[in-house]
Amino acid sequence: MDRLTRNSIIISAGLFLFLIATLAWDRYGAAPRVWQLNTLLKEDPVLAQSPYRFRATVFLNGIVTLTSPLADMVSIETYVKTVDPSLADKPADDGALQAAEHAFRETELRAIAVMLAEPDVDSVVWALDRAWYHKHGVRLDMAPGTGT
Structure with a gap:
């Protein structure tokens, strides 16, 4: 040969x-554990109805990092108005806008609860999902020194 x-x-x-x-x-x-955690997030009936799909990106020493459309530099109002364009012209104190913000916060708490229900998960940290905003055509103006 x-x-x-x-x-x-x-x-x-x-x-x-x-x-x-x-x-x-x-x-x-x-x-890999990240895949298993993502399956749990995907199969949760409450999270499945959310317009945003939380994803685990890192699992290390009991800490899972989940993607989120929110961070210190991005307001919840920006997210809600992106998901529901009918809220775009509403003032911050509008009832519909506040209800949408509250609904997202509840969904976020659900994602945390799903992760913490796992015996090897001790805590959850968030990572801004810049790709989600890019996909939806929203430009994120970051402050100098934030890495973008």
């Missing part, structure tokens, strides 16, 4: 084993 044939067989076998391991990964509960 020449060298090229031998190398081709070795590479093909390696790729085949990698494919089998990848397909069996989730089936036998060996999926």
Whole structure:
């Protein structure tokens, strides 16, 4: 057998084993913990009805990092008006706007509760989901020194 044939067989076998391991990964509960946490978030009936899909991005030492459309630099009003354009012209004290903000806060608390219900999750931290705003065509004007 020449060298090229031998190398081709070795590479093909390696790729085949990698494919089998990848397909069996989730089936036998060996999926990375972040994937498992994201499945929990996706399958929760309350969170499934939310216009924003929370995602776990990191799980380390009992701390899960979830994406959120909110952060110190982005107001809840910006998020709510992006999700529901009919609220765009409403003042901050409008009842419909405040109800939408309250509903999002309740959804956020639900995401925390789903994560903390897991025995290996001790706390939740938030990471601003800039990609969500980009996808919805909203420019985030960040203060100097915030990394953007």
